[in-house]
Amino acid sequence: MDTRDRLIESTRELLWERGYVGTSPKAIQERSGTGQGSMYHHFRGKPDLARAAIRRSADELRDRAEDAFAGPGTVVERIGTYLGRERDALKGCPVGRLTQDFGVMADPELRRPVEETFAWLIDRLTGLLAEGRASGELDPGLDPANMASALVAVVQGGYVLACAAGSATLYAQAVGGALGLLAGHVR
Amino acid sequence: MDTRDRLIESTRELLWERGYVGTSPKAIQERSGTGQGSMYHHFRGKPDLARAAIRRSADELRDRAEDAFAGPGTVVERIGTYLGRERDALKGCPVGRLTQDFGVMADPELRRPVEETFAWLIDRLTGLLAEGRASGELDPGLDPANMASALVAVVQGGYVLACAAGSATLYAQAVGGALGLLAGHVR
DNA sequence: GTCTATACCCAGATAGAC
DNA sequence: GTCTATCTGGGTATAGAC
Secondary structure, eight states: OOHHHHHHHHHHHHHHHHTTTTOOHHHHHHHHTOOHHHHHHHSSSHHHHHHHHHHHHHHHHHHHHHHHHTSSSOHHHHHHHHHHSOOOGGGOOTTGGGGGOHHHHTOHHHHHHHHHHHHHHHHHHHHHHHHHHHTTSBOTTOOHHHHHHHHHHHHHHHHHHHHHHTOTHHHHHHHHHHHHHHHTTBO | OOHHHHHHHHHHHHHHHHTTTTOOHHHHHHHHTOOHHHHHHHSSSHHHHHHHHHHHHHHHHHHHHHHHHTSSSOHHHHHHHHHHSOOOGGGOOTTGGGGGOHHHHTOHHHHHHHHHHHHHHHHHHHHHHHHHHHTTSBOTTOOHHHHHHHHHHHHHHHHHHHHHHTOTHHHHHHHHHHHHHHHTTBO
16 A cells, blocks of 8 residues: 555545544544555645545545445345444444534535445435335335435434443444335335 | 633534534634633633533533423323424434544543433433332332433434434434333333 | 645633722 | 733644755
8 A cells, every 4th residue: 555545545434433623634644554644645634634534435435335336236125235234333433423523514626525424325325215116015105215314314423322332232222224115115 | 691601602602503623723712702812711721611611511411311201290291202302403412422432432522421411310310210110100120320321322323314304203203212112121 | 756844824821900 | 710922742744865
């Protein structure tokens, strides 16, 4: 991993742990083992570096989700795989947590990848649910868009509850409830 | 409203808008129209003031929720009132957002009110759902604890989605999905 | 590409006058 | 109770040497 890459990876970790406002160039340099000079040679400043880090985290989330969505099994099984995938619930979502970060939301360049990620996720799930409904796997009365939003919300809210309680169990409980929701719509 | 109160209210607003790390004593003083001297006379420092502000926000959330839970109507109606209550979705939850704030979670004094609020909320909802199940209003197969976690998660996740999209509609969609979930369990 | 020196401003707090 | 002065440290960035 070259210097530029180490800077991005360290920034990703720090953004995940402490958010944008709470992450200083100095901390990034220390974690990545690089000096001021290197950082300002490869990036114009903190926002520029954060932009690269956020884009990478967003891409990763998308790829991992797509792995589950495009995998084998029925629509409900694939969504179940996505929801149940082991997650580091106590650390929060590396992308979702940025929506609660003032510094990120105030900068359009930083905000856009976050916005696009959730738009894609909900859209992808909506399509999957519509597909399941069309094939007869799911109840015709199900509203794909509402259900997709609710499912993504349960995941994001599950992180919040787990962080609040200091226990990953809450995440599992919330997802368990959501799976019950979906199961109720299987024909 | 006296000086002490203005300081607490200004801090509440700033914590809501910018989080703990992003809120400086200077900003608090400016918003409340008080000087350094006053702030450090009434409070020992930023953490002390934040503690008072967070406790007040937590109490308010609890009181507003209890209004809905203790109101008239069936269990499902009361929960629907709680979920559907107009919320400032784009500003996020004044308590929930603190779970994603490193500065808050790292300080036990600041963290405790947040933790207690969600524990109370889930517990209260679990009790309500159990009551509905016992009275025959809800399906005997419903798991009150899981469902309570899922409902609170949808609310918290709804805030995340709304912030990400810059549109309160997403919050409404997620809640719509959650209400569908509950409706499916009415006998 | 990376290093060190330097600069400026703000965060957070203390001290003592009024 | 409130004001102003003052202090230390860190955030963020630039300049120029190597």
